[in-house]
Amino acid sequence: MxxxxxxxxxxxxxxxxxxxxxxxxxxxxxxxxxxxxxxxxxxxxxxxxxxxxxxxxxxxxxxxxxxxxxxxxxxxxxxxxxxxxxxxxxxxxxxxxxxxxxxxxxxxxxxxxxxxxxxxxxxxxxxxxxxxxxxxxxxxxxxxxxxxxxxxxxxxxxxxxxxxxxxxxxxxxxxxxxxxxxxxxxxxxxxxxxxxxxxxxxxxxxxxxxxxxxxxxDDALIEVKGKIWEQRVPKTELAGYQERYKLISSKLVGGQPLIHIFSEADPQNGFTRAEENLEDVFFAKLNELV
CATH class of the missing domain: 3.40.50.300 (P-loop containing nucleotide triphosphate hydrolases)
Structure with a gap:
């Protein structure tokens, strides 16, 4: 049924x-x-x-x-x-x-x-x-x-x-x-x-x-596979990162923002590839990035 x-x-x-x-x-x-x-x-x-x-x-x-x-x-x-x-x-x-x-x-x-x-x-x-x-x-x-x-x-x-x-x-x-x-x-x-x-x-x-x-x-995760990048950034610089990158999410880890961004290519500038998860899919979909 x-x-x-x-x-x-x-x-x-x-x-x-x-x-x-x-x-x-x-x-x-x-x-x-x-x-x-x-x-x-x-x-x-x-x-x-x-x-x-x-x-x-x-x-x-x-x-x-x-x-x-x-x-x-x-x-x-x-x-x-x-x-x-x-x-x-x-x-x-x-x-x-x-x-x-x-x-x-x-x-x-x-x-x-x-x-x-x-x-x-x-x-x-x-x-x-x-x-x-x-x-x-x-x-x-x-x-x-x-x-x-x-x-x-x-x-x-x-x-x-x-x-x-x-x-x-x-x-x-x-x-x-x-x-x-x-x-x-x-x-x-x-x-x-x-x-x-x-x-x-x-x-x-x-x-x-x-x-x-x-x-x-699994299909949802495939859509963002290899396209999620992360970095810890100073709180005072968070707004600047939001302007320059396709920011998916930001959460405090040890008092410092850990940001996830969406990028087809390596954004460099201190970012490392993150293991994608459903939260990344969720925010990427809401922001119409995928």
Whole structure:
């Protein structure tokens, strides 16, 4: 079952062109949707999740017309939004039971089995009687994954899942998503390059509603291979380097800016070739250098 998006367009009443002729084909596995805040990622996710309509274009999930058969999509969809609310005093086990009931599981014994399996899967069984509102950020995200898996979905959408998580929780979350992505389509929408690098073999880069790149992570790296150069520079000279070179990124290392630039040929002047990474691809695409 593939997800095929063709010529999708969405413009809001305030004039923002959130989706501009977006076309993507997404197969089974982990797919990373990378872009800065305001790139159109959440608009695309909300459209896929049947929470808003597109102005034009088409989306099919297997033989399901996503834009015109919302009930059909919802039967095979799992969705973890960027923010999701919980009943403040409801335990994890009771809330999952309630969500399973809403999903159509009328049998109490069936719900008990489903809820137990999901809580075990996301390593929250020992905390099942605690209120979800009392969970840490990482625990709440793991609960969010559990609720998104009710009903054995064929498509799971995860929107900005690791923002604010500590490294330990982020790794636990990575492991859960990787396991899920072995059998179904999982779309990971994020502005964190590390999330895509760790989890996804296929990806797209979006900015200002447009798809700037779609392909494998290896294909993305090939586009900048041998063209990324780095150097540590004095803070006082950073502006000058920005004017003279195609600056991709700058970060402080030991209190001194380490800059990456894009150049087809050796720029010399103290630059050395850097090992390219997805962060270089990301910024090169945003700056339309490749």
């Amino acid at each position: 593939d997800l095929v998006i063709k010529n999708l367009d969405k413009q809001y009443s305030n004039g923002v062109h959130a989706l501009n002729n977006v076309s993507l084909t997404i197969n089974k596995g982990m797919f990373g949707l990378l872009g800065p805040n305001g790139a159109g990622k959440s608009s695309l996710m909300r459209t896929l999740a049947t929470l808003q309509d597109a102005d034009s274009g088409s989306i099919t999930l297997g033989d399901i017309d996503v834009l015109n058969n919302k009930d059909g999509v919802r039967k095979v969809l799992g969705y973890l939004p960027q923010e999701f609310g919980v009943y403040p005093r409801t335990s994890a086990v009771d809330l999952l039971d309630h969500l399973a009931l809403l999903k159509g599981f009328a049998s109490k014994s069936d719900r008990n089995q489903i809820v137990g399996q999901l809580l075990q899967k996301v390593n929250l069984w020992d905390q099942r009687h605690k209120a979800v509102a009392s969970f840490s950020g990482g625990m709440r995200q793991r609960f969010g994954i559990a609720q998104s898996l009710i009903g054995d979905p064929k498509l799971v959408i995860v929107d900005e899942p690791t923002a604010g998580l500590d490294p330990g929780e982020r790794n636990r979350f990575y492991n859960i998503l990787s396991e899920i992505g072995e059998n179904i389509i999982v779309i990971l929408s994020t502005h964190i390059v590390q999330d895509v690098r760790e989890l996804c073999t296929h990806m797209a880069v979006m900015d200002k509603g447009r798809v700037l790149f779609s392909g494998t992570t």
